[in-house]
Amino acid sequence: MGVTGCGKSTVGASLAQRIGAEFADADDFHPASNVAKMTAGIALTDADRWPWLEEVASWLASRDEAVVACSALKRSYRDLLRAVAGDVMFVHLAAPQSVLEPRVRLRAERDGHFAPPGLLDSQYATLEPLEPDEPGGAVDVETADAAAVTDAALHLVAGRP
Template sequence: MTPLPDPVPGAPVHLVVMGVSGCGKSTIARALHERLGWEYAEGDSYHPQANIDKMAGGRPLVDEDRWPWLRILADWTAERDARGEPTILACSALRRAYREMLREGGAGTYFVHMHGDKGLLLERMESREHFMPPTLLESQLDTLEMLAPDERGIVVDIANPVERAVRMVMAQLDLDLTG
């Protein structure tokens, strides 16, 4: 993975906390939002109802389902990028092509890939209420493409406590850790 600094001097940073369902991306994104005060969006809340119904029914999304949703998220980021505002987005971003679309939102886009043990993922999915049933985890793992060495990002083990994961991200971004 390629670390920061920004590829464009002065470009706002846009964190995309990514990974399969149950990895803790929303939890980590919210914790980063609380720590940094940057605007936060939960990607799931931008899914059209048809996508939610499909997943809730145990059917995995396909690219045709995801493209319009990803465009909305990239546009959300681009609006804030144009105003010079940094952002935090929780979004699965499972494939490189999806991440490329999200990067269109701003030159300072940086991925935080929450990744880890399948057993822990299943345990988390089974202990929460969410439209994504645990039966879809395997399809997400099959779709997942790990960050490539030329993609700007960091991989964080999901077994880390929330505060440690946040500190790891902030250290990677060279942000003030005292606040």
């Protein structure tokens, strides 16, 4: 989980491969209307997010073990994922906005990703970090490379109750 550009897809795919789980990128579950809004730099509302999160949760619930790269910015979003999918653990990939802005800009220019750097403002405003009673933990992605972040995420997942 985390804001755009924090490495959810890269780390999630690597983590899934290492633990032998199926992987999905929650961006692939967005309806075209959500992608169009984000491409235009318009932040999604809760009304935009709920149906998308329900699709992600249903996908998780239909698998024994899976990893999904999903922003899950608010606790209420994470609560929905847990309510539908059951035993869900969150790894919050965290970094300051100033670190992620250049990454998001480069990704948009190089890969044509739909999320422009301007969406980071709304994502950080919406972000509610994991609370102590939520399963999982945070991994600092400010300076670590993807392999180190995957190792840290694997360590978190291995320590789950």
